[in-house]
Amino acid sequence: MFARTCPSRSALEHVTGRWGSLVLGALGPGPLRFNELRRRVDGVSQKILTQTLQALERDGFVERNLISTFPLRVEYSLTPVGASVAHRLLALFAHLEAQMPAVLDAQRRYAQRADRSPTSGDVSVGPSSG
């Protein structure tokens, strides 16, 4: 896993990538359609969501169900393997949220130890053009 040549590295990158983890987490409670997913995973663009879903489908974490009505409908759901991964991701999310007070406190203490200019921290999450 720590080796670059290990095939699990690419799967890990899909699962833990910026969007992969959020998509898997969003699908945890149940199936979602493309735009539902897009609203849930706030900030993701159509292109990136498509890419992410394809990578996750290729790895067998996500299943794509095409419903050929009009307008077109596509439902994404977790496979058993994907669900087991999502379960652990959601546990990580919850744990991380629970630790946020400690994290924010650590960030404040870190900012004081060295004189970082107030704008140099990475608080940026992109422009509001989502």
Added chain:
Amino acid sequence: MFARTCPSRSALEHVTGRWGSLVLGALGPGPLRFNELRRRVDGVSQKILTQTLQALERDGFVERNLISTFPLRVEYSLTPVGASVAHRLLALFAHLEAQMPAVLDAQRRYAQRADRSPTSGDVSVGPSSG
């Protein structure tokens, strides 16, 4: 967590980022020095490792211990919060590795459903210039 404006998103990105997760996982068993870490997290450059460690230190997941000998020595270790996060990450890693046969199988089946050209899959992990 799924909202872009939530401060936990940046922490999540550090924890689940390409290198953040591997660094936290590598520090799980015990403290490591900079270059030990660099060897363990195969493929990471000096610059990126520095960046990653600084982000993790800022969030309070990693502690940096400077030992002012000659040559200079720095030991990185997990904080209690970092350890709890790393614990869950390592569980995820192990689970992911256990699922790799299923993942590789899914990738093969996916490649057959649509005629992806054999070289278009993302197997790239960069050149061998480590």
Added chain:
DNA sequence: CAGCATCCTTATCGATACTG
């Protein structure tokens, strides 16, 4: 609604040189 193709901007990353 769901997704592809294209262009273009921006961030990521790696190689190099230098400090302590």
Added chain:
DNA sequence: CAGTATCGATAAGGATGCTG
């Protein structure tokens, strides 16, 4: 050894227009 600073290549990501 550990880390900073800078530069150039590359890849990720966003905006737009088009298809079914």
